[in-house]
Amino acid sequence: xxxxxxxxxxxxxxxxxxxxxxxxxxxxxxxxxxxxxxxxxxxxxxxxxxxxxxxxxxxxxxxxxxxxxxxxxxxxxxxxxxxxxxxxxxxxxxxxxxxxxxxxxxxxxxxxxxxxxxxxxxxxxxxxxxxxxxxxxxxxxxxxxxxxxxxxxxxxxxxxxxxxxxxxxxxxxxxxxxxxxxxxxxxxxxxxxxxxxxxxxxxxxxxxxxxxxxxxxxxxxxxxxxxxxxxxxxxxxxxxxxxxxxxxxxxxxxxxxxxxxxxxxxxxxxxxxxxxxxxxxxxxxxxxxxxx
Amino acid sequence: xxxxxxxxxxxxxxxxxxxxxxxxxxxxxxxxxxxxxxxxxxxxxxxxxxxxxxxxxxxxxxxxxxxxxxxxxxxxxxxxxxxxxxxxxxxxxxxxxxxxxxxxxxxxxxxxxxxxxxxxxxxxxxxxxxxxxxxxxxxxxxxxxxxxxxxxxxxxxxxxxxxxxxxxxxxxxxxxxxxxxxxxxxxxxxxxxxxxxxxxxxxxxxxxxxxxxxxxxxxxxxxxxxxxxxxxxxxxxxxxxxxxxxxxxxxxxxxx
Numbered sequence: 403x404x405x406x407x408x409x410x411x412x413x414x415x416x417x418x419x420x421x422x423x424x425x426x427x428x429x430x431x432x433x434x435x436x437x438x439x440x441x442x443x444x445x446x447x448x449x450x451x452x453x454x455x456x457x458x459x460x461x462x463x464x465x466x467x468x469x470x471x472x473x474x475x476x477x478x479x480x481x482x483x484x485x486x487x488x489x490x491x492x493x494x495x496x497x498x499x500x501x502x503x504x505x506x507x508x509x510x511x512x513x514x515x516x517x518x519x520x521x522x523x524x525x526x527x528x529x530x531x532x533x534x535x536x537x538x539x540x541x542x543x544x545x546x547x548x549x550x551x552x553x554x555x556x557x558x559x560x561x562x563x564x565x566x567x568x569x570x571x572x573x574x575x576x577x578x579x580x581x582x583x584x585x586x587x588x589x590x591x592x593x594x595x596x597x598x599x600x601x602x603x604x605x606x607x608x609x610x611x612x613x614x615x616x617x618x619x620x621x622x623x624x625x626x627x628x629x630x631x632x633x634x635x636x637x638x639x640x641x642x643x644x645x646x647x648x649x650x651x652x653x654x655x656x657x658x659x660x661x662x663x664x665x666x667x668x669x670x671x672x673x674x675x676x677x678x679x680x681x682x683x684x685x686x687x688x689x690x691x692x693x694x
Numbered sequence: 695x696x697x698x699x700x701x702x703x704x705x706x707x708x709x710x711x712x713x714x715x716x717x718x719x720x721x722x723x724x725x726x727x728x729x730x731x732x733x734x735x736x737x738x739x740x741x742x743x744x745x746x747x748x749x750x751x752x753x754x755x756x757x758x759x760x761x762x763x764x765x766x767x768x769x770x771x772x773x774x775x776x777x778x779x780x781x782x783x784x785x786x787x788x789x790x791x792x793x794x795x796x797x798x799x800x801x802x803x804x805x806x807x808x809x810x811x812x813x814x815x816x817x818x819x820x821x822x823x824x825x826x827x828x829x830x831x832x833x834x835x836x837x838x839x840x841x842x843x844x845x846x847x848x849x850x851x852x853x854x855x856x857x858x859x860x861x862x863x864x865x866x867x868x869x870x871x872x873x874x875x876x877x878x879x880x881x882x883x884x885x886x887x888x889x890x891x892x893x894x895x896x897x898x899x900x901x902x903x904x905x906x907x908x909x910x911x912x913x914x915x916x917x918x919x920x921x922x923x924x925x926x927x928x929x930x931x932x933x934x935x936x937x938x939x940x941x942x943x944x945x946x947x948x949x950x
Contacts, residue, residue, distance in 0.1 A: 606783065607783055610783065612769045612770065612772035612801065613801070615766065617802070
């Protein structure tokens with residue numbers, strides 16, 4: 403026990419001696435992991451939202467009605483036709499009455515609008531759920547020009563643009579994080595070398611009196627690990643603050659809050675990763691410099 | 695206790711430090727190792743600590759062939775051999791007590807044991823009352839006492855001293871020698887490399903002289919001058935050394 407406290411005390415003393423260099427190493431780890439972590443969170447936000455959209459209806463087809471010379475039977479025929487397509491999971495028919503109810507709920511707080519409207523202004527529609535969401539363009543293409551079709555709307559387009567942007571941002575962030583992470587490991591290796599240099603007298607005496615190699619090395623390894631851990635801790639804190647700030651923004655269409663468990667799980671993983679990066683860095687710094 | 699057999703040491707650059715050196719030091723003996731600078735004294739001590747590796751030959755320390763010791767066992771060797779150097783090698787940011795305790799802490803001894811051992815050895819070297827001073831607040835002789843205390847605190851069977859009085863005035867040197875003599879009386883084998891004629895002459899112990907990497911003399915109860923017989927004849931070949939060496943016998947007593 404006294405041995406462990408001794409080693410820890412030693413590691414802390416080391417860090418106090420080179421505050422600036424240690425701060426540099428911690429900062430590098432922090433930037434690297436904060437980048438990677440926020441990219442991960444962003445990715446998850448997009449994924450969750452995509453899922454939300456996907457659980458809704460993917461393509462909405464507004465239909466012409468009697469006034470345009472299209473009968474309910476025509477609606478029925480189109481629905482059956484769409485149902486036959488293999489990429490379609492289900493089709494729900496919303497008739498004018500149902501659509502009017504929907505309209506009334508949506509505009510419940512605008513009585514003046516409801517006063518001047520009636521059932522005739524809302525069209526019947528087919529709400530299509532796809533089994534393969536990425537095929538929505540084909541569906542749109544096939545429906546376009548059908549006599550009963552008035553207008554086609556699909557949220558799929560938004561999703562696609564969002565995913566594109568997300569994957570570009572992701573690649574950029576991950577690339578930066580990797581470069582920065584490499585720099586962080588090298589920086590830690592350097593701080594450890596400096597620490598060894600600063601303590602060369604002490605290390606020489608330790609060897610002289612027969613300290614084992616591990617006894618000499620452990621404080622330096624601990625130092626690197628602590629630097630990595632502190633950097634990772636700061637990164638987790640920064641991402642948490644960022645997430646709190648985002649969660650406070652109220653945007654109806656996009657879900658910005660992620661389940662708590664997701665954040666916690668990855669926070670732990672990143673702390674672990676930071677410590678390991680620190681350990682690798684200090685092992686690199688120790689190499690060759692601390693042989694008997 | 696220490697047995698050197700046919701040891702040759704050639705440094706990487708090709709410099710030959712020791713040539714086929716053999717010697718045997720039984721347990722409890724006090725041995726002086728003398729010779730000019732560059733004669734191989736320090737190399738021999740470094741080999742015994744495995745700070746360098748032999749080119750040829752074998753060295754046994756405390757019953758173990760240390761030339762075949764795996765790297766990870768070297769710390770064990772150093773625990774059984776206390777070391778004292780000319781430049782003390784004390785840590786300036788640690789007090790007397792901390793410097794001595796360091797040697798035990800590093801070996802993982804419990805705090806209570808460390809405290810009592812340190813107190814004992816401080817008493818032994820005569821530094822009671824100065825436990826909390828820093829090295830810079832001590833005289834050279836006192837610093838060397840701390841260094842001896844650190845070397846002896848875990849009671850190693852062997853003590854190696856590389857010119858321990860090299861930086862001390864004669865009077866202070868005598869104090870250190872008395873201390874080493876006392877430690878030797880506890881059964882500790884001591885090998886001390888030195889230039890100090892007065893000390894060698896006063897102690898009348900075994901003297902081993904190295905000359906150009908070879909054992910030139912090995913005299914029980916010898917005096918420094920006895921070892922000079924052969925060197926003097928050879929000095930004719932070495933024009934740079936004579937002034938220093940020739941002057942030594944007269945200045946030995948006041949060597950700084």
